[in-house]
Every structure is written in C-alpha cells, then in structure tokens.
Amino acid sequence: MCAQTDVVETNSDRDAATIRLDELAKHYGEVTANDAVSFDVHAGEIFGYLGPNGAGKTTTIRLLLGLINPTSGTADVLGADIHDRRALTEVKADIGYLPDSLGFEERLTGQQVLDYFARMRGDERRAELLELFRPPLEKPVETYSHGNKRMLGIVQAFMHDPTLAILDEPTSGLDPLKQDRLHAFLENERDAGKTIFFSSHVLSEVQRVCDRVGIIREGELVALENIDDLLERGGKDVRVHLAEPVDEERFTTPAMIDVETVDRTVRFTYTGEANALLAHLARFDVEDVDIGDPQLDDIFKHYYGGSTLGETG
Numbered sequence: 213m214c215a216q217t218d219v220v221e222t223n224s225d226r227d228a229a230t231i232r233l234d235e236l237a238k239h240y241g242e243v244t245a246n247d248a249v250s251f252d253v254h255a256g257e258i259f260g261y262l263g264p265n266g267a268g269k270t271t272t273i274r275l276l277l278g279l280i281n282p283t284s285g286t287a288d289v290l291g292a293d294i295h296d297r298r299a300l301t302e303v304k305a306d307i308g309y310l311p312d313s314l315g316f317e318e319r320l321t322g323q324q325v326l327d328y329f330a331r332m333r334g335d336e337r338r339a340e341l342l343e344l345f346r347p348p349l350e351k352p353v354e355t356y357s358h359g360n361k362r363m364l365g366i367v368q369a370f371m372h373d374p375t376l377a378i379l380d381e382p383t384s385g386l387d388p389l390k391q392d393r394l395h396a397f398l399e400n401e402r403d404a405g406k407t408i409f410f411s412s413h414v415l416s417e418v419q420r421v422c423d424r425v426g427i428i429r430e431g432e433l434v435a436l437e438n439i440d441d442l443l444e445r446g447g448k449d450v451r452v453h454l455a456e457p458v459d460e461e462r463f464t465t466p467a468m469i470d471v472e473t474v475d476r477t478v479r480f481t482y483t484g485e486a487n488a489l490l491a492h493l494a495r496f497d498v499e500d501v502d503i504g505d506p507q508l509d510d511i512f513k514h515y516y517g518g519s520t521l522g523e524t525g
C-alpha cells in the first residue's frame with residue numbers, strides 16, 4: 213500500500229533534512245488527525261504535502277510550528293526539536309509561515325500588518341515581494357478579497373528571507389496568473405537553496421511545482437515519492453468523443469486502464485507514450501479529445517491497492 217520504499221534516502225539526504233518527522237501523531241478524541249507520520253524534507257527542495265480536505269495536512273504544519281502539541285512522536289525543524297520551546301522559537305525567526313486562514317488584525321491596513329511583522333522578524337525583501345505580489349497596501353485588511361489576503365500573506369511569509377517556508381494551501385483563492393507567479397517565485401527560491409514545504413489538495417499544482425511529494429490520507433502518510441515517479445505512475449485521464457459508436461475491445465490498448473464507454477465517449481487512464489496514443493486515435497473518427505491529469509483518487513485506485521482517498525478537494 214505504501215510507496216515509501218520507492219524513495220531510497222541516503223545518509224547524505226538524511227543529513228540534509230530541514231524537517232524530520234518521527235512517528236508524529238495527533239489525536240483529537242476519536243479522530244486520528246496524524247497517525248505516526250514519519251518523513252524528511254530535504255534542504256533545497258520544494259516538498260509537496262498532498263491530501264484531500266481533512267486528511268491532516270494543517271495538523272502536521274501546526275505541530276511542526278509548535279502551535280499544537282503532539283499526542284506522541286516528535287519532529288525536528290531546522291535542527292530544533294518541537295518539544296524544545298526555546299529552540300523552536302529561535303529557529304522560527306528563520307521560517308516563513310503562510311497559514312491556511314490568515315489571522316491578520318482586520319482593521320489594520322496591509323501596510324500596518326507588514327510593519328508589525330517587520331518589527332518582529334525583519335523585512336529586507338519587502339519591496340521586491342510587493343513588486344511581485346502587489347496586495348493593496350493602503351486598504352484595511354477587512355476590505356481585501358480572499359486572493360489579496362493570500363498575496364499579503366505571501367509577502368509576510370517571505371519578506372524576512374527565511375531559509376524554510378511552510379505554506380498551507382498557498383494558492384487557494386489565487387487566480388491562475390497569480391498562481392503561476394507564485395510557482396515561479398517558489399522555484400527561484402528553491403534554486404537559491406531555500407526549502408519550501410507546500411501543502412495542497414491539488415495534484416496538478418504539486419506535480420507542476422514540487423520535487424517530491426508526501427501523500428497523506430486520513431492522517432496516515434501513504435506515499436512518499438519523487439514527482440517524476442508519481443507522474444509516470446499516474447498516467448493521463450483521457451476522454452475521447454467519437455463520431456460513431458466503437459467496439460471497446462477494438463479501441464482498447466494495453467496502455468489504457470479503467471476503460472469506460474458510454475455511447476460514443478470512451479474514458480480511460482493512459483499510461484503509455486503520447487505519440488503512440490495520438491497514432492492510435494488517428495485510426496478512429498474522433499470528434500474531440502480531453503487529456504488531463506488524473507484525480508488523486510484514481511491514482512490511488514490504480515497504484516495503491518484499490519483503496520480511495522475518500523473526500524476529495
């Protein structure tokens with residue numbers, strides 16, 4: 213079920229860990245929000261933490277930042293044990309954090325919010341970040357759109373030039389242009405040696421921007437993989453609309469799995485070469501084709517023993 217064995221971590225990888233979780237668990241009464249989760253985030257990578265709503269992503273982040281206490285297990289962040297409050301407080305000066313819900317004082321203007329964080333941690337990159345992300349600084353935060361609040365949060369998270377950024381669903385509410393801008397920014401940060409922990413429930417963006425991914429489901433880490441491996445295993449979700457009804461057996465190739473045919477539409481997951489698919493489709497009278505990323509749920513059905521993720525984003 214778990215693909216963790218696919219990632220062989222060498223000693224040097226382990227030495228370079230920026231975050232290390234060791235059997236980290238959090239229970240809320242009957243709910244196991246994190247179930248003995250263990251993995252490392254390496255220095256200089258964008259690590260995607262992927263899972264549907266309620267999977268336990270925010271819980272892990274809040275544990276790593278010492279905002280809640282674990283039920284059992286531990287973790288190190290930038291060398292500080294999360295149980296060591298003083299050490300954790302010290303390293304937090306070098307962490308950028310974008311929470312899922314931004315708890316800014318709503319009556320303050322964006323400018324005042326940034327001034328407040330600047331006094332605590334510095335703001336040497338404020339001007340550069342404002343050029344890129346442009347939240348409306350003169351307006352009170354209570355009048356901000358959701359996307360503008362995120363932009364202010366992003367400036368806040370990076371303006372002290374942290375070594376490690378922990379971002380909880382950073383692109384939620386951002387339009388596609390701003391998402392692209394953030395992705396490009398994160399790649400530049402990674403290339404400059406920074407480490408990014410990026411939680412998301414959107415497979416396609418994790419595929420696009422992250423180097424490795426940990427997948428969490430119902431509190432349990434169920435996969436830890438390089439993105440390239442995941443992509444290879446995930447295939448593509450393809451829908452073909454044909455001019456005439458087709459015999460499914462004649463249409464299907466070994467690279468197609470979970471083939472479903474309804475009238476003149478065939479839907480399948482394609483795991484082969486793109487050129488081979490195009491050559492195959494050219495033999496049929498095709499009216500339209502949709503090719504997209506598979507849903508997380510589908511990847512699980514195909515590659516993780518038939519179980520599904522449950523609720524999806």
Ligand SMILES: Nc1ncnc2c1ncn2[C@@H]1O[C@H](COP(=O)(O)OP(=O)(O)OP(=O)(O)O)[C@@H](O)[C@H]1O
Pocket residue numbers: 240243244245263264265266267268269270271272312413
């Ligand atoms: N303070 C709390 N008290 C009780 N249960 C909680 C609390 N915080 C989280 N949970 C539960 O723990 C589980 C994991 O929640 P968590 O917020 O970590 O998930 P998530 O993956 O971040 O979800 P989302 O993508 O919706 O933010 C859920 O079942 C949630 O209801």
